[in-house]
Amino acid sequence: MLKLNNIDVWFGSNHVLRNLSCDVEPGDFIVIVGANGQGKSTLFDTIAGKVMPTSGTITIDDVDVTNLDERERASMITRIFQNTQLNSVGTLTVHQNLAMAHYSRRSARFGDGMKAMPRERAEYLITSIGMDGEVLDKPMNALSGGQRQLIAFVMATQMIPKVLLLDEPTAALDPHSATLLLQYSAQFIRRHKVTTLLITHDPHIALSIGNKVWILEDGKISKQFNAEEKKTLNPDKLIGQIDYESLMI
Amino acid sequence: MIELLHIVQGIVERGLIFGIVVAAVYIASRLINFDNLAVEGSFGLGGALSAVLIAGGFNPWLALLCAALVGIASGIVTACLNTKLQLNNLISGIVVTTGLFSITLKTAGSNMSLSGKTTMFNTMPSWLAPYQSLAVLIVVCMLIFTLIDWLLTTEIGFLLRAVGDTPQMLTNVGKSIDRYIMLGIALSNMLAAMSGALFVQYTGYFSIWASLGILIIGLAGMIIAETFSPSFGISLIAGSIAYQTIIAMTFELQLNQDWNKLITAVLIVLLIVIKQWLYKK
Numbered sequence: 001m002l003k004l005n006n007i008d009v010w011f012g013s014n015h016v017l018r019n020l021s022c023d024v025e026p027g028d029f030i031v032i033v034g035a036n037g038q039g040k041s042t043l044f045d046t047i048a049g050k051v052m053p054t055s056g057t058i059t060i061d062d063v064d065v066t067n068l069d070e071r072e073r074a075s076m077i078t079r080i081f082q083n084t085q086l087n088s089v090g091t092l093t094v095h096q097n098l099a100m101a102h103y104s105r106r107s108a109r110f111g112d113g114m115k116a117m118p119r120e121r122a123e124y125l126i127t128s129i130g131m132d133g134e135v136l137d138k139p140m141n142a143l144s145g146g147q148r149q150l151i152a153f154v155m156a157t158q159m160i161p162k163v164l165l166l167d168e169p170t171a172a173l174d175p176h177s178a179t180l181l182l183q184y185s186a187q188f189i190r191r192h193k194v195t196t197l198l199i200t201h202d203p204h205i206a207l208s209i210g211n212k213v214w215i216l217e218d219g220k221i222s223k224q225f226n227a228e229e230k231k232t233l234n235p236d237k238l239i240g241q242i243d244y245e246s247l248m249i
Numbered sequence: 250m251i252e253l254l255h256i257v258q259g260i261v262e263r264g265l266i267f268g269i270v271v272a273a274v275y276i277a278s279r280l281i282n283f284d285n286l287a288v289e290g291s292f293g294l295g296g297a298l299s300a301v302l303i304a305g306g307f308n309p310w311l312a313l314l315c316a317a318l319v320g321i322a323s324g325i326v327t328a329c330l331n332t333k334l335q336l337n338n339l340i341s342g343i344v345v346t347t348g349l350f351s352i353t354l355k356t357a358g359s360n361m362s363l364s365g366k367t368t369m370f371n372t373m374p375s376w377l378a379p380y381q382s383l384a385v386l387i388v389v390c391m392l393i394f395t396l397i398d399w400l401l402t403t404e405i406g407f408l409l410r411a412v413g414d415t416p417q418m419l420t421n422v423g424k425s426i427d428r429y430i431m432l433g434i435a436l437s438n439m440l441a442a443m444s445g446a447l448f449v450q451y452t453g454y455f456s457i458w459a460s461l462g463i464l465i466i467g468l469a470g471m472i473i474a475e476t477f478s479p480s481f482g483i484s485l486i487a488g489s490i491a492y493q494t495i496i497a498m499t500f501e502l503q504l505n506q507d508w509n510k511l512i513t514a515v516l517i518v519l520l521i522v523i524k525q526w527l528y529k530k
Contacts, residue, residue: 074423104422108404
């Protein structure tokens, strides 16, 4: 479905992705873990088209997308960023943001900007993530990071993508918001069988969601675990853990 | 009393003309987050073209439309310098304003009188004569502001508002950031050029030096307007009128007009500091 063939990415003299190849099956939900600086975000940037590979090819459903830019790939790939501010427009209201999510995959018009998202539909979507309908009229800037990220996920799922990239979506969230977001995303992914890649630093999330785990080290996928193998992994040893004892005063 | 009314009318009329420049500055700076210094050049070119066309017997309303078109063209050039050639937005604006100075000079010379020519402000019935400038300006401003207000509620308007806040959001929905920057800058320069055309027709005189300091008038008006409301709308006209009132007061106080620009500069700094202070409170 999504194939990366011998991808190399250089930033100046820094070799970030090293001859990386992988094959993602349709409906796979792959969790990618790895320490900082191993190339996880660059991998997502490369798949999304933000970064063009120095060499190698990328195909989605056997269509070569290597030379398509990020905007052109947006019709196939949806990405949720760790930075909540990149996923929605802060100065627009929640309702306006939800409407804008529908402009994807078609030309924007001079028609009423809100027509794409009737109020009843917007209220239904917002209540489905446990929020009050009143939030629709608030500007995104007035919401917490957790609320913004949940709404961003609702926006991203208005169009069913071929590939969903979740770039540490829970990094800035409290445990309750993180759980809500992951529950909502897991439901959506299961229902629509969306091929998904998730980056996380949380080993417990890595082992409790998805059907495969990849470990990215030194710009390459160093280890791959399937659903069965995943069950045998120890979260504390997956990517290391905080040495709490050394923090004691 | 009548003299005072005339002064007030003059202030409101100038406020309306420069309110369009304030809208131009607002669209660039606040909506698409692009400090558009080409506003000054477009104002001059719009005025020059309008003067030449009217002097040649052209319909003054069509002259306004032509000014709008050259404003759009200068906006597209500014946006291309920024998005295609990767020039910094300030440099793009400076380069265009500098270039437009020569084009403006070649178009209308350094000055041109429209005495005896038909302008938008002398075509009304005689009974309306004392208020015809005010009436025309109110109609033009209402049309412009209503149209832009409507545009901002459309799908294209939402994307225009998004490009200044979260450009990544446009990419997320598969839209071109560059195209929407271009649209915003074209709109901004179109308004500046229309304001220039109105100013020349209103004063009946074109001077190459009239556009000098227009950007700061727009900026001052916008900063005052934002104390009334942060949104696009009639507050921009109110800000412009308030600024013109301050400038008129310096006339009334018989201050040496050489100090006008310094007063404007100090006023802008004061307003920004007061706004920041109020925000912190």
